[in-house]
Amino acid sequence: MSKIEFERVSLRFPHSSRPAVDECSFSVESGQFVVILGPSGCGKTTLLKMVNRLVDPTQGQIRLEGKDIRQFPVTALRQRIGYVIQQSGLFPHMTVAQNISVVPRLLGWAKERIRERVDDLLSLVNLPPHEYRHRYPTQLSGGQQQRVGLARALAGDPDLLLMDEPFGAIDAITRSKLQEEILRLQRQLKKTILFVSHDVEEALRLADQILVMHKGRVAQFDTPFRLLTQPASPFVKELLGADDMVRQLSVLRVETAMAEIPHNHTIQEGAVVKPQESLRRALSVLLRTGAAALTVWEDGRAIGILTLDHIRDLAVLEETPAYGAQGSA
Numbered sequence: 001m002s003k004i005e006f007e008r009v010s011l012r013f014p015h016s017s018r019p020a021v022d023e024c025s026f027s028v029e030s031g032q033f034v035v036i037l038g039p040s041g042c043g044k045t046t047l048l049k050m051v052n053r054l055v056d057p058t059q060g061q062i063r064l065e066g067k068d069i070r071q072f073p074v075t076a077l078r079q080r081i082g083y084v085i086q087q088s089g090l091f092p093h094m095t096v097a098q099n100i101s102v103v104p105r106l107l108g109w110a111k112e113r114i115r116e117r118v119d120d121l122l123s124l125v126n127l128p129p130h131e132y133r134h135r136y137p138t139q140l141s142g143g144q145q146q147r148v149g150l151a152r153a154l155a156g157d158p159d160l161l162l163m164d165e166p167f168g169a170i171d172a173i174t175r176s177k178l179q180e181e182i183l184r185l186q187r188q189l190k191k192t193i194l195f196v197s198h199d200v201e202e203a204l205r206l207a208d209q210i211l212v213m214h215k216g217r218v219a220q221f222d223t224p225f226r227l228l229t230q231p232a233s234p235f236v237k238e239l240l241g242a243d244d245m246v247r248q249l250s251v252l253r254v255e256t257a258m259a260e261i262p263h264n265h266t267i268q269e270g271a272v273v274k275p276q277e278s279l280r281r282a283l284s285v286l287l288r289t290g291a292a293a294l295t296v297w298e299d300g301r302a303i304g305i306l307t308l309d310h311i312r313d314l315a316v317l318e319e320t321p322a323y324g325a326q327g328s329a
């Protein structure tokens with residue numbers, strides 16, 4: 001069953017000439033990392049805020065695990081959903097530990113359990129607990145504040161995380177480190193994540209699926225690879241910068257382009273890549289080893305293969321810019 005379903009959801013703010021979100025329909029499976037991507041003002045934040053009912057649609061229905069979200073008491077709904085925003089939203093008068101324990105305290109956990117949880121979460125986001133638990137938000141860098149914001153969002157162990165440009169105000173180096181970490185956490189914790197971004201590279205790097213929005217509507221909902229190889233419209237193609245192949249190769253992960261292992265596949269020594277490595281690295285391994293196919297290897301077993309043809313699919317687009325209806329709304 002889908003984790004989250006939007007069915008013809010619209011929202012028109014009072015006195016606006018057009019809806020901020022316009023007939024959006026899509027569904028997100030459990031454990032998926034979905035990036036909502038689009039230019040400023042296209043409705044990304046509004047769409048996200050509808051999930052935890054900070055705003056309500058004027059039309060349509062949103063379901064969580066098959067149930068209309070209006071049927072949940074709002075506080076119960078929000079306790080199931082972690083929320084991370086750009087300026088961390090930490091309470092300035094509370095220590096890091098107190099900030100992280102807001103939800104566990106609301107849930108009535110025992111003190112000892114809360115203390116353990118805080119320390120576990122700080123370790124999870126790579127902040128040594130003994131060093132950070134007693135600090136106040138002003139005593140943290142922007143990147144550290146975002147880590148604490150993430151720890152706080154994870155505190156009640158929600159299945160679903162909403163992240164609104166969480167790394168938007170962070171310098172490029174810290175940002176790419178945080179991106180790596182959120183991917184690691186996603187693999188480890190298997191949360192469903194809806195992540196708003198207007199940064200195409202961030203979206204390509206992080207997403208299992210990207211929901212491209214344009215003027216309140218879903219322009220296309222698809223995997224990064226498919227968006228690049230089969231953009232549904234000139235808008236999508238232009239937004240993704242689908243012409244810049246070198247850039248795409250360096251941000252797309254091997255797992256987004258790999259294929260199933262054929263029966264006759266043999267593993268060639270040295271011709272092995274990990275699913276999270278970039279296609280650019282895979283290309284260099286292909287060229288260096290001269291292998292017909294790379295084996296994609298994870299947790300001690302082969303999970304897929306990658307050939308030059310798979311990578312070449314990206315290049316084909318440059319010659320034949322045909323717009324498919326794939327996944328578009």
Ligand SMILES: Nc1ncnc2c1ncn2[C@@H]1O[C@H](COP(=O)(O)OP(=O)(O)OP(=O)(O)O)[C@@H](O)[C@H]1O
Binds near residue numbers: 041
């Ligand atoms: N509370 C509100 N009242 C009236 N209009 C609003 C309100 N919030 C958002 N809007 C309008 O709805 C539209 C979508 O806004 P939203 O913040 O969802 O866009 P966004 O894609 O997240 O933009 P950005 O990337 O700039 O944050 C915009 O035209 C905005 O002006």
